Amino acid sequence: MDPKRLVEVLKAHPFLEDFRPEHIEKLAGMASQVSFEADQTVFREGDESSFFYLLLDGKVALETRAAGRTLRIQTLQAGDELGWSSVLHPVRKQFQARTLEPVKALAFDGARMLEACESDCSFGYALMRRMLGIVAERLQATRMQLLDVYRPGGPRAS
């Protein structure tokens, strides 16, 4: 992808809505385009958390294994982000990410992003605010799921 097109793609991604142009440029300098086949493992539970992805096309399942079964935590698709924990470097992946269909994404090295955050606090603040937004959204979604609101008889009280 040529640099101009890359900037346009980043600008259009919901994660970077209202991101300042110089910050977009900075991210563009760190982005690499990646693609995955359907049913390919992007990362496994316990892997070192290295890459952050902005999904451009396709779907990814976030999964974990429990009681001998694979459980889906979330389905991510174009416009979503994957691997926010990469900016907590060093940390290990909590879940497995598996593609449900062919996926195109932009990948960012977590360690490099962290360096950029530390050397440019304005960029770091803008990026971390967005990351915090994702974390808060996922925490809220998980809490709601735990309530099991569609259970016959209503949400679980205990």
Next chain:
Amino acid sequence: MTPATTAVPAGMALPASRAMETVPARVAKVEKETHDTFTLQLEAMNGRALARFAPGQFSMLYVFGVGELPISISGDPERPDRLTYTVRSVGQATYALVTRKPEEAIGVRGPFGTSWPLTSARGKDVVIIAGGIGLAPLRPAIYSILRHRGDYNRLILLYGARSPRDMLYKKELAAWSYLPDTQILQTVDYGGVSWRGHVGVVTTLFRYLRLQPRQTSAFICGPEIMMRYVVRELETRGVADTDIHISMERNMKCGVGFCGHCQLGPHFICKDGPIFPFREMRPWMDKYEL
């Protein structure tokens, strides 16, 4: 801004003299939707015509010798020859209802209550958000919008269910998703490995929408806690509470506001609802009994 009216269209309100009259209807068809939910189609019998209904209204269905239940009408409002109900079997009376056989009789009272504000939604995007069996009372509104498609802008349905096997009307959802200016987004709380769709609560679907808040009319039905969070998402995105309508549920018995079983503050859910502008319900959400 004044909320849109939820009163049923002129001439469709059930006369008070017929409110306590149980009309027998013949079970024409019982269709299994999910492992615990069934759709019943009732037709007139003994030459007694079925009353017309507006989308969002409910009937009192009487299983003779077992009991009477408030059930939302889930069929096409422009098919007055039949009444359709989607029922989840959760207790003795609902079990008796869903195990009726074709040709058996069920008593019907109603229809009762207010309706989705389809007239004031004309010219706008209609965003329908349903959780679980909450899709049933919204389906007549969808049928009505599809029949008068040119009167509305985009039709957006966000539907959340517990798991893929709990999803209602799967074939219709698939068919609607191919219609122009129609966006159908589905999600489940728990998806298996083979599920290709979205996993997460229904509010997580909002990030895939581009809402035009001043041109949006939202209809919501589902568990109250879900509706609360959905309203929060809509308001965060700029939709006014006068453009948000919800369907409430309480212990409805008489259907006409006499018995008081479904009273919630100054409202009788059976008579003043079940469809309310959110502005009217805001102070009463979360209160099961007073």
